[in-house]
Amino acid sequence: MKILKFGGKSLANGKGIQSVIDIIEDKVKSGERITVVISARGKSTDELEQILEVAVKNKDYKEQLAAFKKYQISDFKAMDLTEEFETLDKLFAGVSLIGDYSKRIKDQVLSQGEVIAAKLVTQILKEKGIDANFTDTRELIVTDAQFGDAQPLDKLSKENVVSHFNKYNGATVNIVTGFIASNTKNETTTLGRNGSNYTASLLANYLDADELQSFTHVNGIYTADPELVTDARKIERLSFVEANELAYFGTNVLHAKTIIPLIEKNIPLRILNTFDHKSEGTLITSEASEKGIKSLSVLENVALINLEGRGLLGQVGVDARIFKALAFRGISVSIISQGSSERGIGFVVGADSAKEAKKALEEEFEADFYKRDVSAITIEGNVSVISIIGQDLSTFHKPYNALIKNQVIPLLFNNTITGKNVSLVVRKNQLHKALNVIHGEVFGIAKKINLAIFGHGLVGGTLIDQILKSAKDIQKRKKVDLNIFAVGNSRKVLLEKKGVDQHWKTAIEKQGNSYTIKDVIQFANENHLENLIAIDNTASEAFTKNYITLAKNGFDLVSSNKVANTLSFGFYKELRNILEENQKQYLYETNVGAGLPLIDTIKLLHLSGENITRIKGVFSGSLSYLFNNFSAQERLFSEVLREAIDLGFTEPDPREDLCGNDVGRKLLILARELDLNNEFIDVNIDNLIPENLRAGDAQQFLVRLKELDIVYEKIKKDQKKGHVLRYIGDLHGDLSKEKGILDVKLVSVPQESALGQVKGSDSIFEIYTESYGDQPIVIQGAGAGAAVTARGVFGDVLRLTEKG
Ligand SMILES: NC(=O)C1=CN([C@@H]2O[C@H](COP(=O)(O)OP(=O)(O)OC[C@H]3O[C@@H](n4cnc5c(N)ncnc54)[C@H](O)[C@@H]3O)[C@@H](O)[C@H]2O)C=CC1
Numbered sequence: 001m002k003i004l005k006f007g008g009k010s011l012a013n014g015k016g017i018q019s020v021i022d023i024i025e026d027k028v029k030s031g032e033r034i035t036v037v038i039s040a041r042g043k044s045t046d047e048l049e050q051i052l053e054v055a056v057k058n059k060d061y062k063e064q065l066a067a068f069k070k071y072q073i074s075d076f077k078a079m080d081l082t083e084e085f086e087t088l089d090k091l092f093a094g095v096s097l098i099g100d101y102s103k104r105i106k107d108q109v110l111s112q113g114e115v116i117a118a119k120l121v122t123q124i125l126k127e128k129g130i131d132a133n134f135t136d137t138r139e140l141i142v143t144d145a146q147f148g149d150a151q152p153l154d155k156l157s158k159e160n161v162v163s164h165f166n167k168y169n170g171a172t173v174n175i176v177t178g179f180i181a182s183n184t185k186n187e188t189t190t191l192g193r194n195g196s197n198y199t200a201s202l203l204a205n206y207l208d209a210d211e212l213q214s215f216t217h218v219n220g221i222y223t224a225d226p227e228l229v230t231d232a233r234k235i236e237r238l239s240f241v242e243a244n245e246l247a248y249f250g251t252n253v254l255h256a257k258t259i260i261p262l263i264e265k266n267i268p269l270r271i272l273n274t275f276d277h278k279s280e281g282t283l284i285t286s287e288a289s290e291k292g293i294k295s296l297s298v299l300e301n302v303a304l305i306n307l308e309g310r311g312l313l314g315q316v317g318v319d320a321r322i323f324k325a326l327a328f329r330g331i332s333v334s335i336i337s338q339g340s341s342e343r344g345i346g347f348v349v350g351a352d353s354a355k356e357a358k359k360a361l362e363e364e365f366e367a368d369f370y371k372r373d374v375s376a377i378t379i380e381g382n383v384s385v386i387s388i389i390g391q392d393l394s395t396f397h398k399p400y401n402a403l404i405k406n407q408v409i410p411l412l413f414n415n416t417i418t419g420k421n422v423s424l425v426v427r428k429n430q431l432h433k434a435l436n437v438i439h440g441e442v443f444g445i446a447k448k449i450n451l452a453i454f455g456h457g458l459v460g461g462t463l464i465d466q467i468l469k470s471a472k473d474i475q476k477r478k479k480v481d482l483n484i485f486a487v488g489n490s491r492k493v494l495l496e497k498k499g500v501d502q503h504w505k506t507a508i509e510k511q512g513n514s515y516t517i518k519d520v521i522q523f524a525n526e527n528h529l530e531n532l533i534a535i536d537n538t539a540s541e542a543f544t545k546n547y548i549t550l551a552k553n554g555f556d557l558v559s560s561n562k563v564a565n566t567l568s569f570g571f572y573k574e575l576r577n578i579l580e581e582n583q584k585q586y587l588y589e590t591n592v593g594a595g596l597p598l599i600d601t602i603k604l605l606h607l608s609g610e611n612i613t614r615i616k617g618v619f620s621g622s623l624s625y626l627f628n629n630f631s632a633q634e635r636l637f638s639e640v641l642r643e644a645i646d647l648g649f650t651e652p653d654p655r656e657d658l659c660g661n662d663v664g665r666k667l668l669i670l671a672r673e674l675d676l677n678n679e680f681i682d683v684n685i686d687n688l689i690p691e692n693l694r695a696g697d698a699q700q701f702l703v704r705l706k707e708l709d710i711v712y713e714k715i716k717k718d719q720k721k722g723h724v725l726r727y728i729g730d731l732h733g734d735l736s737k738e739k740g741i742l743d744v745k746l747v748s749v750p751q752e753s754a755l756g757q758v759k760g761s762d763s764i765f766e767i768y769t770e771s772y773g774d775q776p777i778v779i780q781g782a783g784a785g786a787a788v789t790a791r792g793v794f795g796d797v798l799r800l801t802e803k804g
């Protein structure tokens with residue numbers, strides 16, 4: 001025989017109760033022998049408790065009671081519940097009159113929920129021609145007299161159950177009340193919250209059932225609560241030992257005591273979904289399942305108590321005093337952490353006993369306070385406990401590091417001696433984020449990376465499209481889920497928790513709102529977004545002012561914008577300090593040489609102690625394109641420049657390239673990578689814009705481009721034969737000193753030289769080092785262009801996902 005148990009949500013009016021009847025009917029028709037254990041319907045138990053609270057204050061509870069009754073019969077008008085309703089009327093009237101109620105009365109009140117539900121199901125089944133028999137467990141399960149949380153007396157209960165089932169056997173389907181029982185004086189008792197599951201497992205045990213099927217509103221046990229972690233997966237199989245851990249640590253579809261009667265008789269437990277008949281659910285048996293981390297459980301409504309004191313150092317019996325004082329008041333302690341120096345002890349108790357626990361300790365340690373041996377006893381109320389079931393300490397650094405990276409600092413953690421569980425206490429407002437971070441890390445499902453992209457011009461726009469195009473593939477290959485939750489320009493931001501799609505451009509126009517960086521941070525916090533990266537694809541100095549705020553608020557940074565790295569050396573250092581303090585990364589490979597792997601190479605050489613003595617080359621892709629083509633072809637300077645602008649090689653304001661600032665910035669960025677303290681003002685720059693064209697804005701400049709032709713035609717002609725023009729950057733001098741020499745200049749070089757050979761928009765960087773001597777390391781390739789730059793930014797994002 002199988003025991004089926006249905007919970008409150010399954011029995012609610014409408015789809016719920018209908019599905020329950022269908023399931024029972026199907027099983028009966030297919031010849032399965034079943035017994036059905038029923039909880040109170042919907043939220044009946046909570047409602048009865050609430051009515052009690054109103055009645056005890058002598059307030060008007062009748063409206064609430066009428067609503068309760070109406071719900072019970074609204075869909076089943078023919079149902080006769082007069083007896084139960086009259087019992088409730090009498091009980092509430094008595095409570096209201098006396099202004100008090102005992103646990104005994106409460107059990108009598110609550111028991112009506114199960115009686116009503118089981119009677120109703122029996123009646124419906126009978127109307128369908130099924131031989132159903134209402135079975136009241138108050139007549140079968142005998143308990144002690146601990147009202148509210150009674151303990152069954154197994155021998156007596158088993159005898160009663162077995163004899164009842166001997167009487168009603170064969171095709172009869174017993175519809176049994178869960179949760180309720182009676183003591184040896186025949187007074188109604190209850191088995192504590194979740195008691196219906198307990199009733200079902202007791203029955204399974206007494207009757208040697210083949211299986212217990214517990215029907216809930218979810219498809220089984222998940223790797224985490226799916227309401228908190230959208231990526232949570234269903235667990236196919238669990239062992240009783242693991243299930244017991246999950247139950248203890250708060251997985252609310254299971255109750256710890258439910259499992260024990262099943263373990264005793266080796267009866268499998270299957271968690272099923274009333275609303276999804278096809279799901280196989282989670283099967284729990286005594287067989288050990290695959291090793292590994294099983295699930296994340298959460299305990300809420302807890303508080304952290306902390307007792308601190310220098311004088312505790314080395315004192316014997318401090319812990320004994322703490323636990324004795326708590327035990328005296330019936331306060332149970334779940335998680336404990338104590339420093340080896342014994343200067344303090346932290347432990348977790350139920351939120352409702354926190355104040356009493358504090359009082360108990362204050363009384364116990366009163367004398368120690370006066371002696372200053374104890375300095376403080378505090379309650380941290382807004383906390384939750386996350387338990388990683390199956391986690392041992394050998395790999396715990398992974399979820400732990402991920403939490404720290406996401407600015408979730410656990411208040412306390414401990415592990416079980418068997419090494420199979422680690423529990424962490426976190427602040428309640430970080431619970432959601434913490435769960436998602438740990439889940440992404442330990443279950444190796446795609447780790448979600450949340451991106452905020454600022455600037456969606458040539459580079460930014462291309463980047464968004466590149467990410468959207470490759471996201472699925474990256475998820476499959478790298479198990480990284482790239483989610484662009486924010487796209488901002490200088491006016492508006494589009495915020496989408498689940499990520500923008502290919503229509504982001506129209507969406508930002510239609511749904512975008514004006515914003516400050518704080519709005520984006522707030523959105524990320526409110527939506528518990530983890531693994532945050534802010535990407536700057538603007539050319540704006542104003543935007544770089546946000547970097548520090550972003551880093552402080554948990555964002556790693558990626559930037560194609562060169563400005564932040566070329567502001568004052570003070571800011572350069574401050575930003576790095578803030579990044580370090582907040583354990584955040586800042587990657588900007590595209591700042592020099594667009595997508596070329598230059599900065600990384602230089603960083604590595606420098607870090608490994610290789611003395612870089614000079615870096616020289618064509619740093620600007622747009623000016624490379626300009627001078628390569630202008631030198632080799634009989635074309636107007638202005639015409640080739642226009643082409644470079646149209647190809648997206650230049651800065652948003654092309655004068656930034658022509659005036660030498662862009663190359664100057666790149667040179668300064670490299671110098672600073674070598675720990676030189678140069679400022680932008682130290683860069684000696686040959687400005688390519690004649691003085692008379694420097695005033696005004698970019699538009700005014702662009703209409704006067706032709707005025708450059710005569711100037712550059714002359715420069716070209718005045719060169720030696722076989723020479724070509726190149727605009728170069730040169731970092732030289734004694735680079736072991738505080739500052740290097742930084743020159744940006746237009747030079748005429750032999751066409752057959754390395755610089756003279758550069759083609760298209762290629763940049764070329766010659767890195768001279770002590771070991772490589774006169775033969776520099778050369779890095780050459782496209783040094784500008786939206787596609788290569790966006791690819792470089794994308795590379796930085798992926799690098800960050802690996803560092804995490
Ligand atoms: N084009 C290239 O080959 C390379 C460009 N870069 C850098 O990439 C960055 C972007 O260049 P492009 O895409 O060509 O420029 P763009 O002008 O096409 O795009 C810049 C975008 O930034 C937005 N923006 C400006 N101020 C903003 C603010 N305060 N907040 C938010 N958004 C703001 C603008 O609305 C615009 O959409 C620049 O910093 C550039 O130096 C770096 C390497 C190569």
Ligand SMILES: N[C@@H](CC=O)C(=O)O
Pocket residue numbers: 590591592593594619620621622623649650651657662783784785
């Ligand atoms: N305008 C820049 C773009 C890359 O940094 C260049 O031309 O190199």
